[in-house]
Amino acid sequence: MGFEKFGRVSFTAQTKAGAFVEYLEKGELRGTRCRSCGRVYFPPRADCSFCLSSDMEWFKVEGQGSLVSFTRVNYGPTGFESDVPYILALVDFNGTRVFGRLGKDVPEEQIAVGMIVKAVTSTLPGGQISYEFLPV
Amino acid sequence: MPNDVAIIGVGQSAFVRGYEGSIRELAFEAYREAMKDAGISNSDIGASIICSAPEYDKQRSPSGLIAEYLGLNPQPTFAIETVCSSSTTGIRVAYSLIKSGLHDIVVVLGFQKMSEISSADSQERMGRGADIMWESPFGTMMPAYYAMHARAHFARYGSTEKDLALIRVKAAKYGALNEKAVYRKGVELEQCLTADVVASPLKRFDCCANADGSSCLIMASAEKAREISQKPVWVMGLGSGTASLTMTGREALDGLNCARVAAKQAYEMAGVGPQDIDVAEVHDCFTIAELMAYENLGFAEPGKGVELIREGETYIGGKIPVNVDGGLLSKGHPIGATGGSQVRTIVLQLRNEAGDIQVPGAEIGLVHNIGGVGIYGNVIILGR
Numbered sequence: 001m002g003f004e005k006f007g008r009v010s011f012t013a014q015t016k017a018g019a020f021v022e023y024l025e026k027g028e029l030r031g032t033r034c035r036s037c038g039r040v041y042f043p044p045r046a047d048c049s050f051c052l053s054s055d056m057e058w059f060k061v062e063g064q065g066s067l068v069s070f071t072r073v074n075y076g077p078t079g080f081e082s083d084v085p086y087i088l089a090l091v092d093f094n095g096t097r098v099f100g101r102l103g104k105d106v107p108e109e110q111i112a113v114g115m116i117v118k119a120v121t122s123t124l125p126g127g128q129i130s131y132e133f134l135p136v
Numbered sequence: 137m138p139n140d141v142a143i144i145g146v147g148q149s150a151f152v153r154g155y156e157g158s159i160r161e162l163a164f165e166a167y168r169e170a171m172k173d174a175g176i177s178n179s180d181i182g183a184s185i186i187c188s189a190p191e192y193d194k195q196r197s198p199s200g201l202i203a204e205y206l207g208l209n210p211q212p213t214f215a216i217e218t219v220c221s222s223s224t225t226g227i228r229v230a231y232s233l234i235k236s237g238l239h240d241i242v243v244v245l246g247f248q249k250m251s252e253i254s255s256a257d258s259q260e261r262m263g264r265g266a267d268i269m270w271e272s273p274f275g276t277m278m279p280a281y282y283a284m285h286a287r288a289h290f291a292r293y294g295s296t297e298k299d300l301a302l303i304r305v306k307a308a309k310y311g312a313l314n315e316k317a318v319y320r321k322g323v324e325l326e327q328c329l330t331a332d333v334v335a336s337p338l339k340r341f342d343c344c345a346n347a348d349g350s351s352c353l354i355m356a357s358a359e360k361a362r363e364i365s366q367k368p369v370w371v372m373g374l375g376s377g378t379a380s381l382t383m384t385g386r387e388a389l390d391g392l393n394c395a396r397v398a399a400k401q402a403y404e405m406a407g408v409g410p411q412d413i414d415v416a417e418v419h420d421c422f423t424i425a426e427l428m429a430y431e432n433l434g435f436a437e438p439g440k441g442v443e444l445i446r447e448g449e450t451y452i453g454g455k456i457p458v459n460v461d462g463g464l465l466s467k468g469h470p471i472g473a474t475g476g477s478q479v480r481t482i483v484l485q486l487r488n489e490a491g492d493i494q495v496p497g498a499e500i501g502l503v504h505n506i507g508g509v510g511i512y513g514n515v516i517i518l519g520r
Contacts, residue, residue: 003269006273007272007273007274008273008274008275009263009272009273009275010273011263011264011268011269011272011273012268012269015269042384043267043269043270043382043384068288068389069284069285069287069288069291069389070284070287071280071283071284071287071335071336071337071338072333072335072336073275073277073280073283073335074332074333074334074335074336075277075279075334075335076263076275076277077259077260077262077263077275077276077277078256078259078260078263079260079263079275080263080275083275084275086275088274088275088276088280088284088335090284090383090384090389097383097384097385098384099270099271099274099382099383099384100274101274101275112291113287113288113291114291130273130274
């Protein structure tokens with residue numbers, strides 16, 4: 001339990017990677033690294049598919065990232081109707097890719113592939129917790 | 137080229153909005169047409185493979201129900217699912233059942249009654265098409281994912297919204313000629329470019345037409361095909377690949393790697409290359425998907441796919457006619473039925489029975505069918 005606190009709408013509560021939410025609450029975006037082979041994962045995983053180890057540690061996703069792609073969504077699925085429009089984005093943090101949303105207040109004409117952003121944690125209506133990308 | 141398995145019968149229901157019947161009756165429409173085409177009876181069939189995306193079905197385990205309605209008891213039946221590419225995955229399984237010698241004749245029946253569930257239920261399921269732990273919580277939709285692919289393709293190669301609109305104009309031209317298509321109106325370039333934005337840069341006409349429908353293929357061993365059929369179409373090559381469901385696991389968003397992997401396998405197995413393909417059906421769930429397919433199938437170099445559509449090379453009479461039945465964009469996209477419908481179009485082309493949309497002298501055809509946003513990719517090469 002606990003993972004249901006992540007995101008605008010949660011679809012699942014149970015995962016062995018649930019500490020992700022506790023880190024978000026501390027203002028940290030973290031992925032996992034396999035202690036056995038060093039493989040790095042975002043989104044975080046409990047198990048390493050390369051060496052089959054489950055001995056993982058948490059690392060911080062920090063610094064500046066580059067916008068890989070984005071879209072302004074005008075029609076959302078159930079539960080997101082009041083959010084539209086919003087901008088979904090994929091960002092590359094030095095080889096670690098993170099999927100999420102760009103901050104609501106970023107002017108659309110400013111957004112372009114290659115734009116430099118940082119990831120910050122955010123609290124959503126209803127006490128849900130998430131992260132978003134903001135221009136640097 | 138392998139000549140071990142043939143398609144000896146094809147059928148398809150009309151693709152429509154709000155089919156006025158049950159899923160069993162919808163399935164029967166394609167089945168009857170395919171069985172009449174093959175000229176065989178129920179007792180000739182060794183097994184049936186039923187393909188649909190179960191989130192749209194109210195009936196639990198529909199394969200049992202449909203096999204009963206088609207008159208295919210007591211033969212084995214089972215479901216195969218890879219979302220939008222379910223029925224070409226069904227073909228892959230049918231091929232192996234026949235080649236192994238387990239069965240001589242296998243039915244691949246694809247169907248989807250998209251209107252079986254309410255629009256609200258459908259919207260709810262749409263949100264769960266992504267990784268529900270890590271991506272769905274942000275409000276993802278199929279159009280949004282393909283929109284991100286479009287944006288990445290634009291940024292890398294200089295393709296434009298107008299290039300995508302040209303693809304829809306082509307689909308609509310041919311959809312108007314296809315009496316089984318759900319969308320039979322022409323679409324003007326300007327209409328595409330000024331339509332409602334769904335997920336930028338994709339607009340209303342960049343998105344495929346929702347439809348209910350069914351498709352059916354009768355596949356047979358070489359021995360049976362030669363015995364029964366005057367016009368077998370041979371499975372020359374099969375390829376199948378996958379890619380990560382999460383976008384974070386993809387190397388780039390300007391193409392679909394599952395399709396590249398599948399195409400390479402299919403070309404190698406068939407002993408042909410992209411230059412040998414006379415007519416193709418590609419998975420144009422969105423216009424950008426067709427543009428990426430040109431490149432991922434090798435019809436154009438990466439980044440050069442736009443030249444094919446700008447110069448009209450994917451129209452009949454061009455270098456490589458693509459989706460001349462209207463494609464998913466205009467013919468419609470009843471998820472589980474789509475791959476089988478694409479194969480049917482190619483089979484009719486290779487038999488010179490495609491009517492108004494016949495590509496003269498077509499001998500080798502290709503089908504590209506994608507499940508999810510490039511999670512599953514199937515490529516099938518057929519020859520006469």
